[in-house]
Amino acid sequence: MALSGKLTKKLVENLGAGRHGDGNGLYLVVDPSGARRWIVRVVVKGSKNKKGAPLRTDFGLGGADIVTINQARERALEYRRMAKQGLNPRFNAEREIPTFEEFAQQVHIERMPTWKNVKHGQQWINTLRDYAFPKIGRMPLDSIDQPEVMMCLAPIWTEKHATAKRLSQRIKTVLDVAKSKGFRSGENPVTGVKDAGALPKVKAKPKHHKAMRWQDVPAFYADLKTRNAMAAKALMFTCLTGSRTGEVLGMQWGEIDFGARLWNCPEERMKGGVVHRVPLTYEMLAIIEPLKALKSDYVFEGQKRHKPLSNMAMLMLLRRMQVDGVTVHGFRSTFRDWASEVANASREVAEMSLAHKVGSDVERAYARSDLLEKRQVLMDLWSHYVSGETAKVLQLGQR
Incomplete structure (x- = not known):
């Protein structure tokens, strides 16, 4: 009863x-x-x-x-x-304590509205699924301590250090939430492992995306202009804007102000979570304006109606063109090298063109401008250089 x-x-x-x-x-x-x-x-x-x-x-x-x-x-x-x-x-008391896996799945569901995108949310639970659940998934939450955390982290700490760090953060989150709901007490064992220095220090190696030399870009771009595939047009636009793949492929017509020559990329597609204004050059507009005739929701439509181009389409195009040792993301590095070595752009203008954060939190709090006018000049220079209009590059550079 x-x-x-x-x-x-x-x-x-x-x-x-x-x-x-x-x-x-x-x-x-x-x-x-x-x-x-x-x-x-x-x-x-x-x-x-x-x-x-x-x-x-x-x-x-x-x-x-x-x-x-x-x-x-x-x-x-x-x-x-x-x-x-x-x-x-x-x-x-004999309490029914959930297992680590049961509770982690619940935490994942509760946090779904906070994920930047579906892919990020899936990566969060996949890390636990691959490296934590096989070791501690069936254990009650209140029985997990430092040895169990070490059991998950130690095997991958040096070989897959970035993954191990993410794993430790996600295990810690699950155990912190468990404590807040009365299933655990005392210090989080992930914190204990870290404070004890139980795992060796690993010097992180910077990951560089393979990039094309800026000297080779005009010839490559000229080859792209001869191709009619949607992937070629998207890659041209990506190369000119220095934007990330997801930002370009998710672009919709409502984000573009043709009169002001601006593309307002919304915060949900930006890595930094802040709206990014991209100045559009006439070369960029020449790529996208003819695509309006398709009347698609997306600027770069894929094989399915009103769906964007696949995020692998541009990379596969590079492979078909036999451009080895280059990634799509690498064109951001190419632009950054050119901006520094050729255009002599200031660090702030070059970094803001790539939507990178510049300066400390305090500096950014006072520096409200996104330097749009200066970035417009730099993007015009880059467009003229990439499209082979050397005379216009020299003319703009003398301003």
């Missing part, structure tokens, strides 16, 4: 921040963040506070998203019975 109380399932789901009593010492606690958890307040027989009065103690029963209202009532009753017998529930 189910136990009764003041709260209902609907109230549990909708009550605002605060502590809401169900009766018999059971409370639903709703944090300002919206997180919901159960606690029970009991007096363990014989326990006293500093003044000699009976000591009331709160015990966590788990998150309301995992522990139902009836389960919470049953556990609260169990805790009250133990307290009357002089037994401390913290050490005597």
Whole structure:
């Protein structure tokens, strides 16, 4: 027979921040963040506070998203019975502690609205699936300590250091959330492993994308202009703008202001999470304006109607052109080298053209300008150079 109380399932789901009593010492606690958890307040027989009065103690029963209202009532009753017998529930209760894998999957679902994109969210759980679940997935959350964390991290710490660092961050997140919902106590073992220096220091090697020499770009671009494939047009535009693949392929017509010659790339597609204004040159406009006739949602439409070009299309084009040792992302490095070595552009203008953050947080707080006018001049120079208009490069360079 189910136990009764003041709260209902609907109230549990909708009550605002605060502590809401169900009766018999059971409370639903709703944090300002919206997180919901159960606690029970009991007096363990014989326990006293500093003044000699009976000591009331709160015990966590788990998150309301995992522990139902009836389960919470049953556990609260169990805790009250133990307290009357002089037994401390913290050490005597038989709690249903979720396994690491069960709880990690729940954390992943809860955080889905916060992921920058679906791919990032899938990578988050995949890292745990590949390197943590086989080792500690079936273990209860409260039994995971430093040896178990080491068991996951040590095998890949030096060989796949970047992956291992992401894995440690994600294990830590799962265990931190578990503690906040009453399934763990004490220090996070990931923090303990780090503070103890238990894993060797690994010097990270910078990863460079293979890039074309800027001297070779005009000939390559001339070859691209002879091709009619959508991938060729997208690659031309990518080369001229110095933008990332995802930024270009996700571009929709509403982002383009033809009158102002501007492309406003929205924050959800930007790595830095901030809207980026890209000045459009006449060469760039010559690429995209004819594509309006397709009346697609996307500027660079793929094989499926109103769907963007595949993110592998430009790389496959490079392979068909037998351009070895070059990646699409590498054209950003090509532009950056040219801007420094040929255009003598300032670091701030060159970096902002690539949507890189410049300076410290404090400096960026005061530097509100995105240097659009200066970036327009630099992009005009780059467009004329890439398209082989040397005379115009010299003319602009003398301004």
